[in-house]
Amino acid sequence: MQGNALVTFDGVIKRFGGFVAVQKLDLEIHKGEFLAIMGSSGCGKTTTLRMLAGLEAPSEGEIRLGGKPINDLPTWKRDTPMVWQSLALFPFLNVIENVEFALKMRGVGATERRKRAGNWLERMQISEFAERNISQLSGGQRQRVALARSLVVEPEILLLDEPLSALDAHLKVRMQSVLQNLQRELGITFVYVTHSQSEAFAMADRVVIMSKGVVEQVGSAQEIYRAPRTRFVAEFLGSSNIFAGQIAADGTLSTSTGQYRLPRDMSGTRPKSTATLVVLDTRSYLSSVEPGPEFDWVRAKVVGEEFTGAMAKIYLETADGSELRVQSGYEELAKLPMNTGQDLFVYWLPEDGHVLPIA
């Protein structure tokens, strides 16, 4: 992968006083990939992005861009334009002047500047607003101005700091596809920081999940979704049922709610060691009668349901108070008694289980 890396974080640590925002980060960002860094607020994702942009200096470690260390390079000498959460458009400049700004700072002549900025406005389909004030634009139009303003210098990498968080849901989805298409057409690297799982999974080639300054997992949406590496990831995704317990002598997992079989490829787990089994909510099923012996199951009470399009998500609670969830189609659900407090069996095939590598 060495030749493919555009950005390398090499043992990067960032402290703010006594608080460690980023702990020993080793991460490679590949040329031309759409990488999302995801986590809840305060997890270090924005700090990571700001270090790459040169707005924060790492306390330890080295950041390399295109193979060259950039720790000591001031932000205005790096070509790492960023799209800000607040967009940070200049309110005293009109649309085309905003887009021209970076070219002006690089000493590009006035006519050349206008031409190149004009091209980008056209590309972002906002040419008609060239002479408008920023305050006269809608949220989506501002987004496009911010993108054009950053991309006008034709960088190798674009940093995006939760740029869609201020938009309403349907505009968000539209801008997601705009961003995704843009990244494919340009073939440059996008580093996209977000707290939204749906944004990260919808757009990114690879997703980095961070928590408390530590990278919990790096992988494609599929990999992370199917095989979370840590309990944090499994909980953060919120789409799995989690059973923690101890491996019994017969190789099953003994938990407070029952004994469960592990998937066959889990040969490495030794008896007596603790382990965490996760089962996706789409691979968990509901029944009012006891399921057959090929399944593992647990009894639980219905506590709530959530309808999302064609599927419904049922929330249940086991006797020991842990929460379970099952995703199911309406037809199956219609056959079951679904009142709150209803006792049901949640069951799954042992082969659909996944044991966390790090319990």
Added chain:
Amino acid sequence: MNDFNRNRFVEFGLRFYILLSFAFVFAPIAASFVFSFNSDRFPSIPLGSFSTEWYVAVASDPLVWAGLRNTLFVGLIVAVVSTAIGFGAAYTDFRYRFFGKTAYLALALLPPTIPVVILGLAMLAFLSRINLSGQSISVIIAHIVICSPFAMAITRLRLSQMDPDLEAAAWNLGASEWAAMRYVIIPFAAPAIFGALFITMAVSFDEFAVAWFVSGLNETLPVKVLGFLQGQVSPRINVIGTFVFVISMTLVIFAQLLLTGRAKDAPAASND
């Protein structure tokens, strides 16, 4: 306000109250204005006939012209220098966090709260010690001390409306710190900077007590007015008073237009 919740009496009362307040503030000035056009030597009712003779008398007095020239000269320099200092202080507050910042701000905003007589005396004692009293430069120095905090307060207010990401965004787009100052901070703060220029000039134009202590023979117009008053009671005072009032109000109104007119578009970048 909702029409349902209106009480006609309360509303009328409030309007009358506002009217009274304005009358209280502006009546003396209005009287001065009226008497400046009165032919009688002493301000009394009934008024004499309309006359511009006092204006002619003032305009033909070379001492008045000298005072006006002095005032304008001092005011211009004070406006430019104290706006520059005030902007620097406000930007320091906006950009940096450092130990003792609260004390720094308190000290920077302190001068207008010192009684002017004390400030004037201190200035006189200090400036005469370094052989700088009794000249125009003395008034300039003293007025810069008084005016800089006003300039700082005005610029600081404007900078506080600025999305702090704007400056970083400029750096991120290739602007050095100087370029970001020139192309982002100053354009954003421009209304406040011009506002501060007008306000500080108006303050300097009006300021009497400190100027009286330190000006010596290079009297500014307000000091000259006092000179008239001590010599003889003359309607010429009304003329000068009206003139000074009109100039000051013009400056303040300009500043107000700049500060309120353009402030509206400020939060647009961060909202929505």
